[in-house]
Structure formats: C-alpha cells, structure tokens
Amino acid sequence: MTADRLCLHSYWRSSAAYRVRIGLNLKGLPYDIVPVHLVRDGGEQHLPEYAQINPQQLVPVLQHGQRLLRQSLAILEYLDEMWPQPPLLPATARDRARVRALAQLIACDVHPLNNLRVMQYLERDWGVPQPEREVWSRHWMAEGFAAFEALLQHHPSTGEFCDGVAPGIADCCLIPQVYNARRFGVDLTPYPTIVGIEKACLALPAFDAARPERQPDAPGQTP
Known part of the structure; x- marks a missing residue:
C-alpha cells in the first residue's frame, strides 16, 4: 500500500x-x-x-x-x-441538517438495534431464539422506515434520491439498511419513496459495486 x-x-x-x-x-x-x-x-x-x-x-x-x-x-x-x-452533503446549512438527520435516523436509531453484536447478545446472554430475534429486527426497521418515509414524502428537497437529483450521505446510509430489511423479510410496500430511491441508487455503478455480494470476502468470491 x-x-x-x-x-x-x-x-x-x-x-x-x-x-x-x-x-x-x-x-x-x-x-x-x-x-x-x-x-x-x-x-x-x-x-x-x-x-x-x-x-x-x-x-x-x-x-x-x-x-x-x-x-x-x-x-x-x-x-x-x-x-x-x-459532494455527499448539500450546499446550505439547512439542507445539510436535513440530510444529516436522515443519515443519523438510520445509523444511530435503526441500525444499532439489529446490529450483529446486539443479535449475538440476545442469543448468548438472554437465550432469545432466532424467530424472536428476527421479529425484533423487523419491528425496529419498520419503525425507522415509517419515520424515514414520512420525512421524505412531499418534502420539496426529496427527488430521485434523498436530496434532489444526486445521491449523498443519506442514500449511503439508507441502501444498506434496505438490504438488511430485505434479508429479514420486512414488508417494504408501505414505503414507496424509499423503494424508489433504492431502485435509483442501485442503478448507479457506485452503489452496484458496493453490494455485499460483490465484495472479495463474500461467500463464493475468489479472494
């Protein structure tokens, strides 16, 4: 290096x-x-x-x-x-505050509750079976997505992406959480704006190349 x-x-x-x-x-x-x-x-x-x-x-x-x-x-x-x-952040302080709030909604409020170490703790220390752990994860993801969708819908800054016509820090946080939601079987029907942004993001090479299954350490990949 x-x-x-x-x-x-x-x-x-x-x-x-x-x-x-x-x-x-x-x-x-x-x-x-x-x-x-x-x-x-x-x-x-x-x-x-x-x-x-x-x-x-x-x-x-x-x-x-x-x-x-x-x-x-x-x-x-x-x-x-x-x-x-x-840029990953918008030009104005007001718009930066909005997208930071969206990013933190995912990174600070939703993701930590279904993080691997939390799941391992629930299993190891509390003996919570896998079906119940998955219900836990789906619940908190659905709660977070409902709030995220409400913040996106009808907001003048929402466009093809979370903020206008180019992806930024909020999209960087949202797409991995949608990936997790699909893994855990979360019904995404109530979140059409989120699903539309996911589709727009994954059509871009930057997002496509970042997909988990494309990483060198993913199962089936040659190191």
Missing part, C-alpha cells in the same frame, strides 16, 4: 462498511479492502491486533496513510472534506 493509499477494514455484510464503500465509490477513490470476518472463530474484530486498530472492535476502519478513521458517518464526512467533489 502506498503512503496515501486508502485501505478499508470491512466485512462484506456489515451495513456500516457498506455505507463507506458507497461513499468511496461515489467519490471515485481507489481503495484496498482488508476483510475482517465478524463471525468466524468468534469474530476477527475481537483479535488483539484488530482491537489496537479500533478499541470498539467494530468495522469499518478507514486507513489513509498513517491515519486511522473510525465510525462510518465520521468517515463519510472526512471523505467529503478531503475530496469535495462530488
């Missing part, structure tokens, strides 16, 4: 890593993937060498030269500040 080469510590099915892959692709930035398997042998994120990189023992971590960047939303804003074009 060259001195300033971007290197993403990622897991193919991690929603947070998926967000960052989309952002990197939208910026047209080349990067290397370092797979961190979150399940095998109890989870490689818990190994001492990875805990030195990220004491939270989570992915993603973006390495830029000697800098280690953590937390997906912070990484996406770092990318936007370092490489402003094309």
